[in-house]
Amino acid sequence: MKQSSFFTKVVHHKADQSAALHSKATPIYQTSAFTFKDLDDLEKYYEGDTSYLYSRERNPNPEELADGVALLEEAEAGVSAASGMAAIFAGILSVVKPGDHIIAAEDVYGGTHNLLTNELPALGVEVTMTSFHDPESVKGEVRTNTKLIYSESVTNPFLRVEDIKGLVQIAEKNELKVMIDNTFATPYILQPLNDGADLVVHSATKYLGGHSDATAGVLVGERELVDKARKKIVSLGSNLSPFEAWLTYRGTKTLGIRMEKQSGNAKALSEAMKKHANVEKVFYPEYVSDAGNGAIVTVALTKDVDMNTFYRALGWIKIVPSLAGVETTVSVPSRTSHRTLSPEDKERFGIDDHVVRVSVGIESAEDIIAQLEQSIEASK
Ligand SMILES: Cc1ncc(COP(=O)(O)O)c(C=O)c1O
Numbered sequence: 001m002k003q004s005s006f007f008t009k010v011v012h013h014k015a016d017q018s019a020a021l022h023s024k025a026t027p028i029y030q031t032s033a034f035t036f037k038d039l040d041d042l043e044k045y046y047e048g049d050t051s052y053l054y055s056r057e058r059n060p061n062p063e064e065l066a067d068g069v070a071l072l073e074e075a076e077a078g079v080s081a082a083s084g085m086a087a088i089f090a091g092i093l094s095v096v097k098p099g100d101h102i103i104a105a106e107d108v109y110g111g112t113h114n115l116l117t118n119e120l121p122a123l124g125v126e127v128t129m130t131s132f133h134d135p136e137s138v139k140g141e142v143r144t145n146t147k148l149i150y151s152e153s154v155t156n157p158f159l160r161v162e163d164i165k166g167l168v169q170i171a172e173k174n175e176l177k178v179m180i181d182n183t184f185a186t187p188y189i190l191q192p193l194n195d196g197a198d199l200v201v202h203s204a205t206k207y208l209g210g211h212s213d214a215t216a217g218v219l220v221g222e223r224e225l226v227d228k229a230r231k232k233i234v235s236l237g238s239n240l241s242p243f244e245a246w247l248t249y250r251g252t253k254t255l256g257i258r259m260e261k262q263s264g265n266a267k268a269l270s271e272a273m274k275k276h277a278n279v280e281k282v283f284y285p286e287y288v289s290d291a292g293n294g295a296i297v298t299v300a301l302t303k304d305v306d307m308n309t310f311y312r313a314l315g316w317i318k319i320v321p322s323l324a325g326v327e328t329t330v331s332v333p334s335r336t337s338h339r340t341l342s343p344e345d346k347e348r349f350g351i352d353d354h355v356v357r358v359s360v361g362i363e364s365a366e367d368i369i370a371q372l373e374q375s376i377e378a379s380k
Helices: 007-012 040-045 061-072 084-093 110-122 137-138 163-173 223-236 240-250 255-274 306-311 343-349 367-378
Strands: 078-079 101-105 126-130 147-151 177-181 199-204 217-221 281-282 297-302 327-331 355-359
Touching: 007 163, 061 078, 061 217, 061 240, 078 084, 078 223, 084 110, 084 177, 084 199, 084 223, 101 110, 110 126, 110 147, 147 163, 147 217, 163 177, 199 223, 217 223, 223 281, 240 367, 255 297, 306 367
Parallel strands: 101 126, 101 147, 147 177, 177 199
Antiparallel strands: 078 217, 199 217, 281 297, 297 355, 327 355
16 A cells, blocks of 8 residues: 555655675664564464564574674573673572572672672572682582572682682582673683583673673573573563674674783783882782683782872873773772772772772783883872
């Protein structure tokens, strides 16, 4: 039928040549829903056809990202979420219900710490945050209702390397699941599932995306658990948007070369910082894997360094309360990522204003080192 009215024409105009265009990159399926030819076509979807219905439930771009990360992590399945926190929450909910108990490392990312110590207990989940420095102490916390051990492969901000195999041993003896946040290491450096973890989560906002232009999360692991987590994401509406997924997926293409370069630069920076008289301590892992030790270097400056002058003198290195972009940036854990920790916890962990977390970028190592050294010199 001819569409005579402007009001009809304006909404129904569509070039619709996507199948004929052979585009190299996946198009962005920036649509909230999908169309159906007739009732038979609609029924096919509910019978398990691979087509799409509604983007909160499924959309090609978030799926492409999740499948890509699952491949890199050598996982059975993956699901994308609106942020790292959304992926963490869904992953945890795929394992625990009210009345269950989680044992978590006390030195996890501040936002995760808050989820574990405030939000989950409010939902009736018991949580014990403890030091994971010695897996034996984790063993001592196992209760009859314990279901999950949670940690990060490389912790934030002091870059402790988790003994994942040690945690898996405890989990296997007690029929628990192990969930690991692999944001800092990335699958380029480490694949925790290969060490026996059941779920791996990413703030894809960080290295997977790599360009500081998208907020995203990905959860990968055992298909059964990932399917449960997907249902939570659909119910909670914490799905990833097609555009954010597209940007993040594009970022993953360069993950290998970025991590190779950034880890090399970070190693060089950590060595230079160790020699500096105004650096009290350098935190940089000695060994994460043969692929490298990651691209974050945390530096505790001596107390005679004036921190405001230091940050003002940093020039092209900006204070950014995030990490993992291609540019070198610094963050102040005491004021941002770990701000919500109690003063006692901050003191216990050694997080104060003199602790600077450097997210090392892809610039030349010499320039990064020179810029940091010059800022320290200028602020004594
Ligand atoms: C290790 C780690 N996990 C999870 C998150 C949370 O990720 P998002 O900000 O994407 O929700 C962050 C954020 O900084 C992080 O550093």
